[in-house]
Amino acid sequence: MTATSVRTxxxxxxxxxxxxxxxxxxxxxxxxxxxxxxxxPGELVTLAGPSGCGKTTLLRLVAGFMRPTSxxxxxxxxxxxxxxxxRGVVFQQPTLYPWLDVRGNVALxxxxxxxxxxxxxxxxxxxxxxxxxxDFADRRPYELSGGMQQRTQxxxxxANDPDIVLMDEPFGALDALTRERLQGELLSLWRATGKxxxxxxxxxxxxxxxxxxxxxxxxxxxxxxxxxxxxxxAASADVDPxxxxxxxxxxxxxRRVREAIT
Amino acid sequence: xxxxxxxxxxxxxxAVVTAVGVLVLWTVVAASDWIQPAYLAPSPLEVWDxxxxxxxxxxxxxxxxxxxxxxxxYFLWEHLVVSLRRIAIGLVLAILVGVPLGLLMGTVxxxxxxxxxxxxxxxxxxxxxxxxxxxxxFGIYDTSKIWLLFLxxxxxxxxxxxxxxxxxxxxxxxxxxxxxASRRQAVTSVVLPATTPDILSGIRVAVGFAWTTVVxxxxxxxxxxxxxxxxxxxxxxxxxxxxxxxxxxxxxxIALDFVIRLIERTLAPWRGKA
Numbered sequence: 001m002t003a004t005s006v007r008t009x010x011x012x013x014x015x016x017x018x019x020x021x022x023x024x025x026x027x028x029x030x031x032x033x034x035x036x037x038x039x040x041p042g043e044l045v046t047l048a049g050p051s052g053c054g055k056t057t058l059l060r061l062v063a064g065f066m067r068p069t070s071x072x073x074x075x076x077x078x079x080x081x082x083x084x085x086x087r088g089v090v091f092q093q094p095t096l097y098p099w100l101d102v103r104g105n106v107a108l109x110x111x112x113x114x115x116x117x118x119x120x121x122x123x124x125x126x127x128x129x130x131x132x133x134x135d136f137a138d139r140r141p142y143e144l145s146g147g148m149q150q151r152t153q154x155x156x157x158x159a160n161d162p163d164i165v166l167m168d169e170p171f172g173a174l175d176a177l178t179r180e181r182l183q184g185e186l187l188s189l190w191r192a193t194g195k196x197x198x199x200x201x202x203x204x205x206x207x208x209x210x211x212x213x214x215x216x217x218x219x220x221x222x223x224x225x226x227x228x229x230x231x232x233x234a235a236s237a238d239v240d241p242x243x244x245x246x247x248x249x250x251x252x253x254x255r256r257v258r259e260a261i262t
Numbered sequence: 263x264x265x266x267x268x269x270x271x272x273x274x275x276x277a278v279v280t281a282v283g284v285l286v287l288w289t290v291v292a293a294s295d296w297i298q299p300a301y302l303a304p305s306p307l308e309v310w311d312x313x314x315x316x317x318x319x320x321x322x323x324x325x326x327x328x329x330x331x332x333x334x335x336y337f338l339w340e341h342l343v344v345s346l347r348r349i350a351i352g353l354v355l356a357i358l359v360g361v362p363l364g365l366l367m368g369t370v371x372x373x374x375x376x377x378x379x380x381x382x383x384x385x386x387x388x389x390x391x392x393x394x395x396x397x398x399x400f401g402i403y404d405t406s407k408i409w410l411l412f413l414x415x416x417x418x419x420x421x422x423x424x425x426x427x428x429x430x431x432x433x434x435x436x437x438x439x440x441x442x443a444s445r446r447q448a449v450t451s452v453v454l455p456a457t458t459p460d461i462l463s464g465i466r467v468a469v470g471f472a473w474t475t476v477v478x479x480x481x482x483x484x485x486x487x488x489x490x491x492x493x494x495x496x497x498x499x500x501x502x503x504x505x506x507x508x509x510x511x512x513x514x515x516i517a518l519d520f521v522i523r524l525i526e527r528t529l530a531p532w533r534g535k536a
Binding site: 063064065082083084085087088089091093095097098099108109112113140142156157160 | 438451530
């Protein structure tokens with residue numbers, strides 16, 4: 001399809017002995033305390049924890065927005081030294097650009113790589129269709145609802161074809177109905193694309209429902225205190241999430257995650 | 263969200279009533295004996311007459327048949343155009359220097375630390391303080407005036423650009439870097455467009471500043487030039503002409519501001535919405 005799909009998969013995300021401290025000497029705030037974590041290609045890892053525990057810090061370190069105080073992070077055999085196109089980021093607050101229309105936002109990644117206009121427009125339209133925003137392609141982002149903006153952001157990341165998608169509480173600011181709809185959409189996108197996903201959330205239910213693997217982080221300084229596989233994300237698309245939520249397995253894992261958090 | 267005032271509508275009525283009131287009051291004062299000598303208080307009609315004479319070929323008056331072209335051999339609108347042209351050149355130079363400098367100072371911390379104090383220093387100098395120095399360096403003709411306008415206009419533009427750059431949300435830049443942008447692409451495709459509204463605000467401030475400055479600068483060898491004409495006509499006791507010039511200067515400033523607001527709305531329609 002495009003030059004990027006020829007690229008081989010970047011490989012597993014490895015977080016090795018990562019510690020992170022904010023602030024300068026005298027006023028140091030430890031945010032992460034020795035995190036060791038490997039995320040295999042194709043996994044959908046959800047990371048839950050109380051607010052302020054450092055889960056966003058971990059995501060930003062993997063994204064390459066900052067460097068860890070100690071330890072290192074790599075993707076495949078390459079150390080993370082900064083942001084890169086193979087690691088797409090979906091932010092909690094949509095970071096869409098108001099000077100571009102919705103289509104222009106989604107086509108931005110390919111544009112930066114020099115993909116011809118016709119091709120990148122077609123690509124943007126494909127992903128806008130995938131997230132159900134075809135009718136809004138010519139609008140400006142600020143004319144869209146919060147849920148639509150978040151969908152646009154997801155389409156923008158996917159249109160850039162990253163191997164790894166880092167999502168920082170992407171549905172946290174949305175109302176419950178929209179959130180549930182987007183959770184379903186995320187699962188079908190993940191099934192369709194096979195991306196590696198790290199999904200940060202403060203919702204226990206969301207973590208258990210979406211993850212193939214659920215992590216829980218302790219309050220600051222963050223450590224990973226629970227790491228369990230979860231079967232629900234891999235369930236067939238035909239199964240209603242309501243039925244999943246009603247199952248005893250779901251209740252059991254939810255209980256354990258909740259215990260780990262508190 | 264604040265609603266923008268409508269450009270057209272029924273809101274013009276109070277403004278028209280006020281304007282008529284001012285004109286009536288002015289006429290009454292001018293017709294009265296309150297101000298002596300009477301030529302110091304021309305009526306609106308006399309000012310209009312001076313305005314028309316200044317824009318046409320007219321007899322020099324005083325029983326002499328000779329016909330002259332406008333005032334000081336230029337029509338009033340030509341005086342205005344000359345002043346506007348000086349502003350335009352000074353402003354273009356200020357934008358060409360101020361915006362890249364602002365982008366550089368906004369993005370590179372060390373450049374900001376080194377160059378910042380100089381910019382603050384330049385900004386704090388009233389532009390007219392340069393005038394004597396500039397005349398000594400560049401002569402009494404347009405070069406010194408354009409330098410002056412440049413020096414007046416570029417600090418507000420550079421400062422607004424710096425503020426704009428620093429106000430760009432960090433994650434807007436992070437997002438484009440995660441899409442694979444290089445540092446340079448991040449500046450051209452995110453930082454610059456995100457800063458556009460601030461740059462335009464800076465330009466608006468700079469135009470106002472430059473306009474004030476050019477009119478004052480034309481006190482020295484300012485002809486042709488609307489500021490020069492306003493000054494000279496006053497010293498020659500052509501008060502009606504002087505008032506006409508003052509009105510033209512004020513209305514031009516308002517028109518300039520309106521045009522820039524229009525450009526702002528066209529180039530940055532998202533302002534205040536995102």
